[in-house]
Amino acid sequence: MAIQSTRNLWRYGQTILGIIFRHPIPGTSIIPILPDGRIVLIRRRDNGRWALPGGMVDWGEDVPKAVKRELMEETGLELVKIQRLVGVYSAPDRDPRIHSICIVVEAQVQGKIEIQDKLEVMEIQAFPIHSLPPEQMSHDHARQLEDYLKGLTTLA
Numbered sequence: 001m002a003i004q005s006t007r008n009l010w011r012y013g014q015t016i017l018g019i020i021f022r023h024p025i026p027g028t029s030i031i032p033i034l035p036d037g038r039i040v041l042i043r044r045r046d047n048g049r050w051a052l053p054g055g056m057v058d059w060g061e062d063v064p065k066a067v068k069r070e071l072m073e074e075t076g077l078e079l080v081k082i083q084r085l086v087g088v089y090s091a092p093d094r095d096p097r098i099h100s101i102c103i104v105v106e107a108q109v110q111g112k113i114e115i116q117d118k119l120e121v122m123e124i125q126a127f128p129i130h131s132l133p134p135e136q137m138s139h140d141h142a143r144q145l146e147d148y149l150k151g152l153t154t155l156a
Contacts, residue, residue, distance in 0.1 A: 029054035032109040043123035051138035076114035087154030
């Protein structure tokens with residue numbers, strides 16, 4: 001009886017681990033637009049590349065709340081309004097750490113740019129649309145920005 005119970009517990013554990021580790025994780029990228037039209041980017045501490053602010057959606061949190069939280073955590077900026085959905089990016093190799101599904105939004109923002117999470121962010125800068133950094137961006141953020149600038153709504 002104890003052996004059967006242990007086997008059932010092990011199968012249950014395997015199912016839970018499979019659900020946790022074999023499914024993509026939802027996240028967000030935010031294209032923050034200041035009142036003067038500049039786009040705010042962060043320089044990631046882990047790879048030194050420019051990126052859009054964003055991150056994983058927490059348990060019990062919806063995407064708009066994750067956008068607001070991540071924006072504040074990484075840039076110190078306040079969300080005024082989510083303008084539009086830019087796209088959903090789900091390629092298994094888009095994030096080198098995990099398989100994630102990234103929901104990208106354009107957002108009107110306001111406030112003072114200030115690094116809040118010094119473990120993740122080493123620099124923040126606002127760029128005019130015609131003067132975005134030329135170097136390679138983190139993850140697939142260059143494509144996300146390109147799709148945004150072309151006015152696309154992408155499912156990839």
